[in-house]
Amino acid sequence: MGPKESNWILVAQCPSRLGTVDVVTRFLKESRCYITEQHSFDDRQGGGFFIRTEFRPEAEGFDRVAFEAGFAERAAEFDMTFELTAPGTRMPVVIMVSRADHCLNDLLYRYRIGQLPIDICAIVSNHPDLASLAEWHGIAYHHFPITPESKAEQEAKVWVVVEETGAELVILARYMRVLSSEMCERLSGRAINIHHSLLPGFKGAKPYHQAYDKGVKLVGATAHYINDDLDEGPIITQGVESVSHTDYPEDLVAKGRDIECLTLARAVALHVERRVFLHASRTVVFDR
Amino acid sequence: MGPKESNWILVAQCPSRLGTVDVVTRFLKESRCYITEQHSFDDRQGGGFFIRTEFRPEAEGFDRVAFEAGFAERAAEFDMTFELTAPGTRMPVVIMVSRADHCLNDLLYRYRIGQLPIDICAIVSNHPDLASLAEWHGIAYHHFPITPESKAEQEAKVWVVVEETGAELVILARYMRVLSSEMCERLSGRAINIHHSLLPGFKGAKPYHQAYDKGVKLVGATAHYINDDLDEGPIITQGVESVSHTDYPEDLVAKGRDIECLTLARAVALHVERRVFLHASRTVVFDR
Amino acid sequence: MGPKESNWILVAQCPSRLGTVDVVTRFLKESRCYITEQHSFDDRQGGGFFIRTEFRPEAEGFDRVAFEAGFAERAAEFDMTFELTAPGTRMPVVIMVSRADHCLNDLLYRYRIGQLPIDICAIVSNHPDLASLAEWHGIAYHHFPITPESKAEQEAKVWVVVEETGAELVILARYMRVLSSEMCERLSGRAINIHHSLLPGFKGAKPYHQAYDKGVKLVGATAHYINDDLDEGPIITQGVESVSHTDYPEDLVAKGRDIECLTLARAVALHVERRVFLHASRTVVFDR
Amino acid sequence: MGPKESNWILVAQCPSRLGTVDVVTRFLKESRCYITEQHSFDDRQGGGFFIRTEFRPEAEGFDRVAFEAGFAERAAEFDMTFELTAPGTRMPVVIMVSRADHCLNDLLYRYRIGQLPIDICAIVSNHPDLASLAEWHGIAYHHFPITPESKAEQEAKVWVVVEETGAELVILARYMRVLSSEMCERLSGRAINIHHSLLPGFKGAKPYHQAYDKGVKLVGATAHYINDDLDEGPIITQGVESVSHTDYPEDLVAKGRDIECLTLARAVALHVERRVFLHASRTVVFDR
Incomplete structure (x- = not known):
């Protein structure tokens, strides 16, 4: 029933390709983000990769701007679009x-x-x-x-x-x-x-x-x-x-x-x- | 789940008209038939009366032929078609x-x-x-x-x-x-x-x-x-x-x-x- | 979804016995009441008869008091309790x-x-x-x-x-x-x-x-x-x-x-x- | 309805800890395994991490023994137990x-x-x-x-x-x-x-x-x-x-x-x- 109060949500999608999950989860690990739930799907018929992750930063002082900038770089290689949603966003x-x-x-x-x-x-x-x-x-x-x-x-x-x-x-x-x-x-x-x-x-x-x-x-x-x-x-x-x-x-x-x-x-x-x-x-x- | 072993089923339908239920239930009563479940519906939009009754004869020696002949007479007044099904019919x-x-x-x-x-x-x-x-x-x-x-x-x-x-x-x-x-x-x-x-x-x-x-x-x-x-x-x-x-x-x-x-x-x-x-x-x- | 606007509801219950449906439906017929939907059940395990009827009076000037008094007499023979509900009752x-x-x-x-x-x-x-x-x-x-x-x-x-x-x-x-x-x-x-x-x-x-x-x-x-x-x-x-x-x-x-x-x-x-x-x-x- | 014919399944579980998803997905990437569906959950109340991945090797000649040995080493750090299931396993x-x-x-x-x-x-x-x-x-x-x-x-x-x-x-x-x-x-x-x-x-x-x-x-x-x-x-x-x-x-x-x-x-x-x-x-x- 809705993301937990303290969780961020990251969603992303891109054309099907090897390494799509890794590019997301590796960055989250490097950013010391603790994943509480994750779901991904790669459509073998229509093509296309989709991922949704709920996480909470482990370290204090999570820097959203830096996170987005950093991830954008990695995502670009995969033509991946993404969206980050802060806890409590309405x-x-x-x-x-x-x-x-x-x-x-x-x-x-x-x-x-x-x-x-x-x-x-x-x-x-x-x-x-x-x-x-x-x-x-x-x-x-x-x-x-x-x-x-x-x-x-x-x-x-x-x-x-x-x-x-x-x-x-x-x-x-x-x-x-x-x-x-x-x-x-x-x-x-x-x-x-x-x-x-x-x-x-x-x-x-x-x-x-x-x-x-x-x-x-x-x-x-x-x-x-x-x-x-x-x-x-x-x-x-x-x-x-x-x-x-x-x-x-x-x-x-x-x-x-x-x-x-x-x-x-x-x-x-x-x-x-x-x-x-x-x-x-x-x-x-x-x-x- | 299915009619009970000892039950007969009587179904009937006819054009909508006053007295359709009574013509069925009165005859069952007169024939000493014990109704265990009954459902009727009269369609006010399309017209038409529908009834389904499960019953068991109270008296011994239920005479199916006599029952059908007797009911047919009553039903005729209402242009009612009907079907009687014996217990255990497959x-x-x-x-x-x-x-x-x-x-x-x-x-x-x-x-x-x-x-x-x-x-x-x-x-x-x-x-x-x-x-x-x-x-x-x-x-x-x-x-x-x-x-x-x-x-x-x-x-x-x-x-x-x-x-x-x-x-x-x-x-x-x-x-x-x-x-x-x-x-x-x-x-x-x-x-x-x-x-x-x-x-x-x-x-x-x-x-x-x-x-x-x-x-x-x-x-x-x-x-x-x-x-x-x-x-x-x-x-x-x-x-x-x-x-x-x-x-x-x-x-x-x-x-x-x-x-x-x-x-x-x-x-x-x-x-x-x-x-x-x-x-x-x-x-x-x-x-x- | 709910009884139709113009329908009366008659419900009744009594101990199991031959003729329980007939006592209800015959009276409705005699009172020139048009039954639109009816459902009855006789519990062979616990005993007990239950019936619910929706009807509308055919004749103008339906007399509720007379109806209830008349039906009470018939119902008494079967130890039947009943309740009549007028159209639009809230x-x-x-x-x-x-x-x-x-x-x-x-x-x-x-x-x-x-x-x-x-x-x-x-x-x-x-x-x-x-x-x-x-x-x-x-x-x-x-x-x-x-x-x-x-x-x-x-x-x-x-x-x-x-x-x-x-x-x-x-x-x-x-x-x-x-x-x-x-x-x-x-x-x-x-x-x-x-x-x-x-x-x-x-x-x-x-x-x-x-x-x-x-x-x-x-x-x-x-x-x-x-x-x-x-x-x-x-x-x-x-x-x-x-x-x-x-x-x-x-x-x-x-x-x-x-x-x-x-x-x-x-x-x-x-x-x-x-x-x-x-x-x-x-x-x-x-x-x- | 069931894993697709050509898919391997990797499931794993371990105590909750930062990096649990990454240890799985990084290894799959390094092993050139293409993930088609993945689901993970980290139980914040009872503790415990759970992951299930369906994948297909990109390279020919996938070496199961080497894969298991390699992953066992990584998993050991997380006290992670895992199981690998080949396509078509009954x-x-x-x-x-x-x-x-x-x-x-x-x-x-x-x-x-x-x-x-x-x-x-x-x-x-x-x-x-x-x-x-x-x-x-x-x-x-x-x-x-x-x-x-x-x-x-x-x-x-x-x-x-x-x-x-x-x-x-x-x-x-x-x-x-x-x-x-x-x-x-x-x-x-x-x-x-x-x-x-x-x-x-x-x-x-x-x-x-x-x-x-x-x-x-x-x-x-x-x-x-x-x-x-x-x-x-x-x-x-x-x-x-x-x-x-x-x-x-x-x-x-x-x-x-x-x-x-x-x-x-x-x-x-x-x-x-x-x-x-x-x-x-x-x-x-x-x-x-």
Whole structure:
């Protein structure tokens, strides 16, 4: 459940090659960093190396700048990109919603009790409905209505919020509008959407009604990074729930709420704990 | 797990109307039948009434013929169809397979220990591979090869087996050939197929490879009645299993075996215990 | 998900005997009540008959008093107790908590969006911590501190709240004090507790720490009616979650929250929808 | 699903200390071994370091003896024990059974299709019942009856089989006799038992009957290493299944079979793939 308080996280990825693990672990050893957990994977099919390490410095006075500079040199030989995260880091986040508030409510609760290492900087909606919920939690709420004509303008406003808050992640917590290709591009790899079906089944609108018509015995939810192909971005987590003939479409909507909340919250936790790597149209997830 | 040894099962269905439950339960009472479990459902959206009752006659010398004749009269008023199943009835079954034997092996085991109230009359395959497995269980094995040209002829042979054994159910336990529309028509409502994906996702060939390419985090299986629209018949059961980036397509194939076996076995159990009702393109399942 | 808006619910139970279903369904027919769903069970081992019916009156002007009087007469012959619940009934509820707020927060959310047909009349706690949460939802919050000496007195105050609000159900949503035998007696069959383990494993204090020490690979939660034998009352629902060697006790505490919330909420839903019957030390649950 | 064909596995463990990962990965780099997957864990509470690496030699002519000798020198500094497993290694196994054959049947199937990298050298039973099943699979079956007086003698015979076959793992696949302390000692860390309950709930005899009496809503199974404290050895895997009031004890027995098979098979797979580490009374499991 989240990195331990005193742990740093180092994640890195690069093309497949001999010595990729060693270049990371040797540097950590030389820097007197104590590794508490490590996971690496080398994809033999798609190619690509991925590693995640939690560690704590043994020596006092760990110098982050020196560490990053030193490691950058070694990593360069492997065309390795990396990211270092300090203990207690909270990722700045913007949440986008429409009218349904279950996912928002769930994220706000986890945020309030400190279960998710995020800072919710702002909530953006195309509807005014959820303003009071935001207010109780002391979070700025921006109501940016949207019409077919005003979409570009509205997205520009959203973008200003993202930029001004320095948000590193945008969570689409049942935001019911399709983002423009341009917006998807800008948010590539840092916007997570929850879709209320087990993708690739039931893309698009009203998936629970589609599921009812089809007579499925399981419904589900999918959290994925957005891209400009609707409901097609790389999948992070999926959840599932049993249903029966007694469940009418509105019952599926109600039943699905729990699994949507859990699936999205888990995806966000995995992302902010740096457990997810984008890998073409798929993800590598070092789950716990 | 299955009706109790001494219990009869009465199932019935008819168009929605006032008094449908009463017509069943009143007759059972008058016939001095002791109801141990009963489940009914009236579909307010699609219309239709469904009921399943387990009972044991209180009086000695229960007269099945008289019971059926008596009830038929009452049922007629409601356009109600019904079926009565005696305690200890074992449904005659034909199993169709190709080369993969996991579902067959699983069904044979459950059959051997008496967990499924079926009689496996014959196993039919388009390949010779699984003959020895059938032999060990003492079951007739028919190898009917198939080519594009011989399909009609091969299906005719299969049909002879079904007719001669008096099979009431055909189980497609990973039979990898598409049945003709004519065959589907003949087996309507009494042929169950296992498809190795969570339908409607990944229809058609090689669903695990499709799942790998898509990068899903859950794979599954779907047991359904066949109809002449491939992988589209009414769903009975679905099962699911977690997968990760470390699972290559061949790993998904291996992982999926368990969930395919369980999903198919459960569908067969539900069917032979008369817990499944066909209802247009959907099913009503009185699960336990 | 819950009885449909326009449906009445009739539940009944009595000793096992021929004709128990008929006495219910015949009366419903005679009263021109249209049954939409019905489930009955007769326990051949412990003895006892249980039935739950959802119906809507066909005729206008359904007379509840006449219905109850009429049915009481029939039921008396079978020593049958019964309860009739009108459409849209919301059960008055008191929630007891201590400091942990995850179950309370979850119940309040479901209450706020109308997913649980309850009226939360009051929240009672031995700590002041959760007063503002209650306040935001507009619900009375009673802080009744407790010391070893003041327990009887504190429980008397709680009892006054239960009586004055007319609460039909008390939910112990992580209330961390043991109730006296007297209080358990008074609340028999109408107080649901959530225990954070898979009972009968890990009774008593700090079950997640016990689970860590034991090295289990699954943790769970159990919702049960209270009785005066601690953590031993009849079980309604149980839920479960995977854990691993990387989960320290505090991680189990965090991971367990979701499953506690879901398990308790499901038990409350089943209870208020009249799907649960007490049957000696066990329960009969007509789940959906 | 199992190590890839061409991969070696190196596992190691030692007391917690700075540099434990580096000593492994540096040596692999120097030996020109390409790491495809690696997982390490350092237990901050109990102390102890654990690592598992899958790799393939880059250079031709990998010299196992030289590798082991070289690594032994490095490992000695860290009091590190290790084990190297060649690609395609199949662990020699003895299975012990009584009368119930579901777990045996399941293991034999997985063995037959090559899903489990084991060699079943012999099956030992205190009953003759399952001899023909063994025979069909071409495996030696030893019927060693047991009486209170002959227990020591019988165990001696079992031990001879274990020694003569060179079995590295003994699987108690529903063997219904308690092993002596001496036998437990001899098999420490290399005998896996399946118990048909969610330990620590329902230890000892007839756990499904205990579960019925308690009225639980979930039953389960636990696979664990044996030790001389009955049903108390370190847990490897646990599985769970929903049950209801309609399930009498014999139904729980029937329902439990599937989850017992799956839970045991998964534990065996994890063990033979060297994914399980004993750590005092607990296990570290690098699951997939």
